[in-house]
Amino acid sequence: MAERIVINTGPLIVLSRIEALDIVGNLPYRFICPDAVRLELDKGESAGHPRIAPTWLQVIPVATPPSPIILAALDLGEAAVIHLALEQKVRIVCIDEWKGRRAALASGLKVTGVLGLLARAKCVGIIREMTPFVEKALRSGIRYHPDLVRRVLEMVKE
Numbered sequence: 147m148a149e150r151i152v153i154n155t156g157p158l159i160v161l162s163r164i165e166a167l168d169i170v171g172n173l174p175y176r177f178i179c180p181d182a183v184r185l186e187l188d189k190g191e192s193a194g195h196p197r198i199a200p201t202w203l204q205v206i207p208v209a210t211p212p213s214p215i216i217l218a219a220l221d222l223g224e225a226a227v228i229h230l231a232l233e234q235k236v237r238i239v240c241i242d243e244w245k246g247r248r249a250a251l252a253s254g255l256k257v258t259g260v261l262g263l264l265a266r267a268k269c270v271g272i273i274r275e276m277t278p279f280v281e282k283a284l285r286s287g288i289r290y291h292p293d294l295v296r297r298v299l300e301m302v303k304e
Contacts, residue, residue: 148174148175148176149174149175149176149237149238150175150176150177150178150234150236150238151175151176151177151178151236151238151239151240151258152177152178152179152180152227152228152230152231152234152236152238152239152240153177153178153179153183153203153227153239153240154179154183154223154224154227154239154240154241154242154243154246155179155183155186155187155223156223156241156242156243157240157241157242157259157260157263158179158183158187158198158200158203159187159190159195159198160242160260160283160288161260161263162196162198163282163283163286163288164260164279164282164283164286164288165282166260166264166267166279167198167200168200169264169267169272169273169279170200170202170263170267171200171201171202172267172272173263173266173267173270173272174270176202176204177200177202177203177204177240178203178204178205178206178230178234178236179203179204179205179206179227179230180205180206180207180208180223180226180227180229180230181205181206181207181208181226182208182222182223182225182226182227183205183223183226183227184205186222186223187199206230206234208226208229208230208233209233210229210233211229212225212226212228212229213229216228216229216249219245219249220245220246220249221246224241224243224245224246224249225249227239227241227246227250228246228249228250228253228255231250231253231255232253232255237255237256238255238256238257238258239255239256239257239258240257240258240259240260240262240263241257241259242259242260247259260283260288261276261280261290261294261295261298262298264276264279264280265298265301265302268302268304269302275304276298276299276302276304277299277304280295280298280299
């Protein structure tokens with residue numbers, strides 16, 4: 147069985163913007179998200195943004211709501227991603243925002259983001275280069291720290 151990853155709204159939006167949803171869907175993972183993420187995506191669609199509903203994404207409701215303490219520090223989607231990962235005993239979350247990443251790490255979870263997923267896609271041969279996707283993300287207003295981009299591209303020999 148493929149390893150599961152709980153994915154947040156932000157990475158799904160970025161993957162949609164850079165036209166990489168299908169690429170990530172071909173990775174050897176099962177992607178799940180809490181219903182709070184699905185709700186955020188649906189609200190975005192209602193506000194006129196493109197629909198994001200990849201067939202490879204399974205929506206799983208959290209059994210209990212996230213604690214008010216975590217909700218004070220994070221938005222509902224990030225809090226629900228971390229909470230679902232802990233409930234479902236999933237060890238990896240996909241979150242790009244630094245506050246969510248820090249909270250996930252503090253909760254004992256392994257964290258990846260869009261750059262990590264693209265690097266994995268290159269390593270397993272799904273894409274030949276990740277630089278065009280990174281450049282497209284940067285052109286569309288997605289912000290990554292230049293050192294992070296440099297390190298990830300060096301890691302995949304680009």
